[in-house]
Amino acid sequence: MKAIAGLALALLASASAAPAASPAYDLMIRGGDIYDGSGGAPVKGDVGVRGQRIVCVGTCPAGAAKKTVDAAGKAVAPGFVNMLSWSTESLIHDGRGLSELKQGVTLEVMGEGSSMGPLNPQMKALARQRQGDIKYPITWTTLDGYLRFLEKKGVSLNVASFVGAETVRVHVLGEDDVDPTPPQLDRMRALVKAAMEDGAMGVGSSLIYAPGTFAETDELTALVAEAGKCGGFYISHMRSEEKRLLEAVDELIEISRRSGAPAEIYHLKQSGRPNWGKLDAVIAKVEAARAAGQRITADMYTYTAGSTGLDAAMPTWVQAGGVEQWIARLKDPATRAKVKAEMDLEDGGFANLMRYAGPEGTLLVGFKNPKLKGLTGQTLAQVAKDRGVDARDAAIDLVIEDGSRVQVVYFLMDEANVARQTALPWVSFGSDAEGQAPEGPFLLSSTHPRAYGNFSRLLAKYVRDEKRLSLSEAVRKLSALPAHNLGLHDRGVLKAGNYADVVVFDPATIQDHATFEKPQQFATGVSEVVVNGQLALENGEPTAARPGQVVRGRGWTGWKDGGCRKSAADWSW
Numbered sequence: 329m330k331a332i333a334g335l336a337l338a339l340l341a342s343a344s345a346a347p348a349a350s351p352a353y354d355l356m357i358r359g360g361d362i363y364d365g366s367g368g369a370p371v372k373g374d375v376g377v378r379g380q381r382i383v384c385v386g387t388c389p390a391g392a393a394k395k396t397v398d399a400a401g402k403a404v405a406p407g408f409v410n411m412l413s414w415s416t417e418s419l420i421h422d423g424r425g426l427s428e429l430k431q432g433v434t435l436e437v438m439g440e441g442s443s444m445g446p447l448n449p450q451m452k453a454l455a456r457q458r459q460g461d462i463k464y465p466i467t468w469t470t471l472d473g474y475l476r477f478l479e480k481k482g483v484s485l486n487v488a489s490f491v492g493a494e495t496v497r498v499h500v501l502g503e504d505d506v507d508p509t510p511p512q513l514d515r516m517r518a519l520v521k522a523a524m525e526d527g528a529m530g531v532g533s534s535l536i537y538a539p540g541t542f543a544e545t546d547e548l549t550a551l552v553a554e555a556g557k558c559g560g561f562y563i564s565h566m567r568s569e570e571k572r573l574l575e576a577v578d579e580l581i582e583i584s585r586r587s588g589a590p591a592e593i594y595h596l597k598q599s600g601r602p603n604w605g606k607l608d609a610v611i612a613k614v615e616a617a618r619a620a621g622q623r624i625t626a627d628m629y630t631y632t633a634g635s636t637g638l639d640a641a642m643p644t645w646v647q648a649g650g651v652e653q654w655i656a657r658l659k660d661p662a663t664r665a666k667v668k669a670e671m672d673l674e675d676g677g678f679a680n681l682m683r684y685a686g687p688e689g690t691l692l693v694g695f696k697n698p699k700l701k702g703l704t705g706q707t708l709a710q711v712a713k714d715r716g717v718d719a720r721d722a723a724i725d726l727v728i729e730d731g732s733r734v735q736v737v738y739f740l741m742d743e744a745n746v747a748r749q750t751a752l753p754w755v756s757f758g759s760d761a762e763g764q765a766p767e768g769p770f771l772l773s774s775t776h777p778r779a780y781g782n783f784s785r786l787l788a789k790y791v792r793d794e795k796r797l798s799l800s801e802a803v804r805k806l807s808a809l810p811a812h813n814l815g816l817h818d819r820g821v822l823k824a825g826n827y828a829d830v831v832v833f834d835p836a837t838i839q840d841h842a843t844f845e846k847p848q849q850f851a852t853g854v855s856e857v858v859v860n861g862q863l864a865l866e867n868g869e870p871t872a873a874r875p876g877q878v879v880r881g882r883g884w885t886g887w888k889d890g891g892c893r894k895s896a897a898d899w900s901w
Contacts, residue, residue, distance in 0.1 A: 329749075337759070347734070348485050352389070352391025352393065352433055353391060356394060357375040357376075357399065360375070360401050361374065362405075364822040369800060375388075375404055379861055380524075381825055384519070407432065407829030408857065411757065412594055412629075413438050414438070414440070417464065419478055421462045421769060427761075427765065428759070432857055433763075434785060435811075436487050440534050441494045442534070445470045445473060447470075451750055470522070475489060481544060482658075484864040485654070485763070485875055488533060491524070491531055494533070500515050503650040524878055524883035528879025532901060535563070537639060548562075548583055549582075554892075560591045561592065564594055565595065568679070569679070573603055574686060593627070599679075600684030601684070601742075602684075607745050625809075626752070627758040628746070628749050630782055630789070631746070633691075634760075635776040641679075641680060642681045642723070655727060655728050673830055685707035690708040690737070694734065700726065708723060736790030751801075757805070759779060759782040761782070781849075784788050788839045788840055808820040827861075828858050829859055833854040839851060862875035
């Protein structure tokens with residue numbers, strides 16, 4: 329008996345000394361209404377996460393979790409993709425990207441025309457010289473170097489980028505209105521290929537601004553063809569969103585057809601009342617191309633005003649050579665008179681957004697010169713009246729005095745068109761703004777409310793309140809659709825094996841609060857955001873985690889099937 333008792337005690341001691349079994353899950357999101365991104369009806373259940381990946385969706389095998397989120401009564405969805413982010417500089421200062429994170433965004437996609445690489449020494453010097461409220465060293469040369477810099481510094485959100493057609497052009501040709509020679513075009517194509525092999529998503533253009541506007545269709549097609557060989561696509565702020573809107577859509581479709589690469593329209597809109605009736609024709613052109621086998625898509629923001637600079641109010645010829653030469657020319661009385669005359673033309677061959685918005689619809693939101701910051705929040709009409717000059721002179725003087733394009737908000741679009749676009753099945757969403765917070769250098773300038781409310785506004789105004797589209801469809805257009813367009817087959821959908829980018833929100837209370845008068849107000853209703861398996865937002869507040877990673881395109885040589893092929897036709901989109 330003593331021997332048996334001793335054996336029992338020994339076995340008990342051995343069992344108590346054995347290590348406890350590891351939890352089956354690092355994170356368990358329990359009891360939510362799961363919108364998996366497919367556009368189908370939600371199912372009530374759980375989402376289990378181990379490491380960076382989702383391991384189960386719906387019914388999960390029993391097991392303990394290191395961390396549990398109670399999602400009862402809430403929606404659980406894939407993290408949202410911001411197809412047009414300008415967080416290039418803001419994430420350097422504040423890696424949290426709070427105005428985006430608090431709306432459920434988990435991926436910031438940059439590169440509208442210009443990108444943070446490739447850079448040559450002159451481009452670096454000019455970029456440092458032109459910095460605004462946020463100052464930072466430029467320690468990288470390639471686009472990949474910039475993205476690695478962000479990742480190493482620490483960001484809450486994933487980051488990706490297109491390579492800018494303008495950036496490649498400036499790298500080889502400078503900022504003048506010149507056409508590339510065949511050897512120069514070959515150098516530009518090589519820069520695109522290198523960026524694609526580093527993981528760029530494709531080529532992005534912005535064709536109403538100098539110097540990007542100086543690129544002609546053939547040049548753009550050549551660059552996009554190079555990206556297409558690497559599994560990338562073309563995304564464009566088209567050459568016109570106003571008078572020549574339909575011609576601009578034709579050009580984008582032509583570039584896609586000739587290059588073999590898919591294409592997307594940045595921030596689909598019809599600017600200026602005379603152009604509001606063109607939406608039907610735009611839809612018809614896109615859907616005809618899609619029916620013919622081309623993959624043409626678009627993205628948008630959920631507001632009737634855009635935001636850009638006073639450069640979009642002046643002819644592009646005066647801006648050739650860069651902002652410094654632009655300002656020097658404006659100081660010449662004869663040139664100034666010519667610019668003013670062209671600003672009055674119904675069709676001067678440039679965007680002329682101030683003419684469509686009017687001085688009363690041109691809101692000043694961002695200055696570089698501290699002496700002008702007191703004008704923030706005023707309209708151009710107010711400033712012109714106070715100075716006793718007409719609006720054209722006021723705009724020219726502000727550019728000269730500020731030494732920059734001056735950031736403004738233009739009221740241009742029709743609410744009925746915006747609402748209708750939200751439901752188009754091939755349209756995703758982008759803020760066209762930086763992720764920021766109402767603190768530090770971000771308080772030195774104002775912004776557009778889309779920086780704080782674009783995605784929440786979709787879910788509150790257009791889904792819940794106006795029922796323009798279902799919540800399931802909205803989630804698809806915020807996640808799976810843009811992820812598919814980017815070629816990201818392991819993000820954008822809640823399924824086992826995918827990266828755990830997840831947002832938990834309350835469809836009944838999610839709300840944007842940013843206004844044009846007070847834009848720096850966070851949206852509410854998102855409680856948790858998971859990025860690569862880690863909680864970046866918990867109970868509506870940011871955590872200390874910085875789990876964001878660089879998300880790379882299919883041309884990246886580190887991908888199993890990455891690299892570049894003989895033609896875009898060798899890829900399956």
